[in-house]
């Protein structure tokens with residue numbers, strides 16, 4: 001990967017290779033997505049009452065795309081900054097850096113949330129307690 005690691009969340013607009021036969025979006029690691037993709041998972045069957053996530057990852061960076069339906073993602077950096085992203089288009093994703101607290105919610109019934117990951121799954125790199133997350137962010141700030 002050539003690009004420097006970015007440390008805040010942002011929207012990614014994917015190029016669309018559509019023609020009269022329909023639409024095609026490519027997410028190629030290191031090009032359309034700013035990391036090599038090690039893992040893909042997707043979330044569906046959630047609804048407007050469900051909150052998923054509620055964790056941060058010490059290492060993994062993510063790109064999330066609602067390839068069908070819609071959802072919202074609340075992102076906190078542990079320093080007082082918070083952003084809410086609405087995902088409602090198959091060609092628009094969000095990039096999440098490591099050490100971002102994330103909550104996914106307000107899923108439409110047809111939501112399929114595709115998640116591209118920079119790392120393989122490792123439960124040990126998850127922080128599932130918000131106070132612990134704040135503590136680790138503070139420790140990171142102190143070097």
Ligand code: TYD
Pocket residue numbers: 039041043052053054121
């Ligand atoms: P969880 O982290 O709770 O999902 P979410 O981030 O959407 O809230 O994961 C649900 C279950 O799936 C949990 O038992 C861990 C497992 N899991 C894997 O085995 N591999 C994976 O890559 C992921 C994301 C989850």
